[in-house]
Amino acid sequence: MNTQPLIEPGFMFSQHSLNTYVRCPRRFLLQYVDRQPWPVLAEDDRGERQEHLARGRLFHQWLLRKQLGVEIEQIVRATSDAQLRRWWQAAEGFAWDDLPASRQVELPIVVPIGDYRLYARYDLVAWSGTEAVVVDWKTLPQRFSDAVAQSRMQTRVYLYTLAHSGHVVLGSPNPKPEDLSMRYWYAEFPGAPSVVGYSTARYAQDRRYLTELVAQITQQPLEAFVPTDRQQLCEQCAYQSWCRNDRPGRLVSQDDAFAFEEDSDFVDVDSAPELEY
Numbered sequence: 001m002n003t004q005p006l007i008e009p010g011f012m013f014s015q016h017s018l019n020t021y022v023r024c025p026r027r028f029l030l031q032y033v034d035r036q037p038w039p040v041l042a043e044d045d046r047g048e049r050q051e052h053l054a055r056g057r058l059f060h061q062w063l064l065r066k067q068l069g070v071e072i073e074q075i076v077r078a079t080s081d082a083q084l085r086r087w088w089q090a091a092e093g094f095a096w097d098d099l100p101a102s103r104q105v106e107l108p109i110v111v112p113i114g115d116y117r118l119y120a121r122y123d124l125v126a127w128s129g130t131e132a133v134v135v136d137w138k139t140l141p142q143r144f145s146d147a148v149a150q151s152r153m154q155t156r157v158y159l160y161t162l163a164h165s166g167h168v169v170l171g172s173p174n175p176k177p178e179d180l181s182m183r184y185w186y187a188e189f190p191g192a193p194s195v196v197g198y199s200t201a202r203y204a205q206d207r208r209y210l211t212e213l214v215a216q217i218t219q220q221p222l223e224a225f226v227p228t229d230r231q232q233l234c235e236q237c238a239y240q241s242w243c244r245n246d247r248p249g250r251l252v253s254q255d256d257a258f259a260f261e262e263d264s265d266f267v268d269v270d271s272a273p274e275l276e277y
């Protein structure tokens with residue numbers, strides 16, 4: 001009898017992979033366990049989606065370079081992409097002075113979660129001796145409601161991971177969850193960021209939730225990785241050719257509308273520091 005676990009201890013979870021599992025266990029299996037190559041989307045979806053992803057990637061690169069002190073104004077002026085220029089103008093008005101002075105961009109962190117690992121990569125973390133703010137740049141066409149911003153997987157994983165590793169990352173002896181917050185900044189809605197605070201109670205809830213979710217994923221048999229019954233998720237999913245299902249549709253939540261943001265996990269995971277505790 002084969003006793004080999006489907007998911008080996010040490011497997012690296014992230015907000016993207018956990019989010020994928022919650023929406024569709026089957027897609028999690030295909031994407032993160034079987035590592036099936038990402039199929040090509042239907043012809044009519046490909047151009048628009050790829051264009052949006054490429055523009056978002058470029059915008060993030062520009063922001064990163066700016067924060068590293070690289071002069072890029074000439075590059076911005078030279079672009080013929082009106083949307084990208086508009087996003088950049090919006091970013092120029094970002095309230096940098098509201099953030100704590102110490103800053104780190106594209107910060108990857110890995111923390112243990114049971115026998116497994118949890119990975120987060122932050123667009124920007126700004127901190128002082130008394131607070132830390134996570135900033136995440138969004139180029140989505142909609143902003144999150146406050147309730148969605150607070151409950152989404154990215155918020156939970158990012159704040160939990162930072163709270164768990166704060167004494168190492170921030171160099172502060174005992175950072176409290178209450179000292180942490182997350183700010184989603186939207187290129188399309190620059191004057192209306194979503195700000196989410198944190199607390200000891202929410203940290204405890206997130207620890208329990210994430211630990212139980214990882215235990216569920218890693219302990220269940222292959223047959224439990226079932227396809228979603230949300231047809232609208234399937235319509236956005238590049239794995240349709242692997243597992244078409246014709247079940248009737250169900251309305252999706254607001255957060256589901258952003259279910260298939262680009263998954264940039266593991267792009268630079270080799271450089272993620274493994275923290276000692």
Ligand code: SF4
Binds near residue numbers: 234238242
């Ligand atoms: S097509 Fe639907 S069921 Fe299949 S992996 Fe994608 S979301 Fe899941």
